[in-house]
Amino acid sequence: MIIEGADLSLDAVESGEHYKNCRFSYSHEPLRFSDVIFERCEFQQINFDDSEWLDCQFIHLNFSNYSFNNSAFYRCRFDKCQLTGTNFYFNHWKDNQVLECKAGYLNFSESALDNCVFSDCALQESYFQSVKVKKKLQFVGCELDEADFLDTPLNKVDFSKSMFSSLRVSPNQLKGCIINPH
Numbered sequence: 811m812i813i814e815g816a817d818l819s820l821d822a823v824e825s826g827e828h829y830k831n832c833r834f835s836y837s838h839e840p841l842r843f844s845d846v847i848f849e850r851c852e853f854q855q856i857n858f859d860d861s862e863w864l865d866c867q868f869i870h871l872n873f874s875n876y877s878f879n880n881s882a883f884y885r886c887r888f889d890k891c892q893l894t895g896t897n898f899y900f901n902h903w904k905d906n907q908v909l910e911c912k913a914g915y916l917n918f919s920e921s922a923l924d925n926c927v928f929s930d931c932a933l934q935e936s937y938f939q940s941v942k943v944k945k946k947l948q949f950v951g952c953e954l955d956e957a958d959f960l961d962t963p964l965n966k967v968d969f970s971k972s973m974f975s976s977l978r979v980s981p982n983q984l985k986g987c988i989i990n991p992h
Contacts, residue, residue, distance in 0.1 A: 923947050
């Protein structure tokens, strides 16, 4: 069922629902969402620190400069979202996809990323400092110019299908990194 055009509290979000063009007010409770689709919705709350998101989809949302510090995302998908300056500091991500998002200045520093894919995203000057890559991390068709991977072991990271003129990396962490020779 699609709930469309409603004004709701984040506390009213229910598992298994598809929210489209809805406006969400603040929550005063810890946020834990499972199996929810948010499409073209607006959020008054910009601080989502310590939240948990399982099997959620985010479609055409503007999360620019929002904070998701110390949060967990499992099997989630961000599709055509605005993530410029979004803070995912100290996150745990597993089996997530970020597709066609504008995400310059995004911050994933100190996060753990396990089997995640960024596809066709603008990630200029984003921060992936001291990230733990567990299984793999792929960048496909992404613009990564000046992205910062300092102190991140890159042995499970695939840059081969993305573009950049320069990256910030720790030379001692490059072993096993996959790049395109061109």
